[in-house]
Amino acid sequence: MPEHALISEIEIITDGGRRRHWSAAEKLRIVEETLDERTRISVVARRNGVAPNLLYRWRRVMLEGGSVAVTEDDDVTSNKVVRQMEDRIRELERQLGRKTR
Numbered sequence: 127m128p129e130h131a132l133i134s135e136i137e138i139i140t141d142g143g144r145r146r147h148w149s150a151a152e153k154l155r156i157v158e159e160t161l162d163e164r165t166r167i168s169v170v171a172r173r174n175g176v177a178p179n180l181l182y183r184w185r186r187v188m189l190e191g192g193s194v195a196v197t198e199d200d201d202v203t204s205n206k207v208v209r210q211m212e213d214r215i216r217e218l219e220r221q222l223g224r225k226t227r
Contacts, residue, residue, distance in 0.1 A: 146175075156181065157188050 148156075159170045160181065167185070171178040 148176075153184050154188070157185050160185055 156170065156174050156176060159165060159174075160167050167181055168178045170176075171181045174181075
């Protein structure tokens with residue numbers, strides 16, 4: 127047999143093409159498992175059938191925005207950013223009021 131052999135068959139295993147949807151309660155339970163500093167996130171992910179990068183994301187979102195953010199899987203905006211946007215809106219409304227008079 128030659129030193130460099132080519133593989134002639136490739137087997138591709140798929141999961142049916144559907145993504146699993148996690149409930150907020152499941153996400154919170156799994157993320158809570160990672161809060162113990164002795165527990166590795168990759169172990170928790172494997173045990174629960176979650177991709178580690180997804181679990182890291184859930185954890186970051188939950189730590190930044192609490193359980194509400196995890197429920198909707200939305201991006202989290204900090205309070206500081208919200209205040210800055212509100213200040214900007216007030217300033218724009220003030221300028222608009224001046225122009226319409």
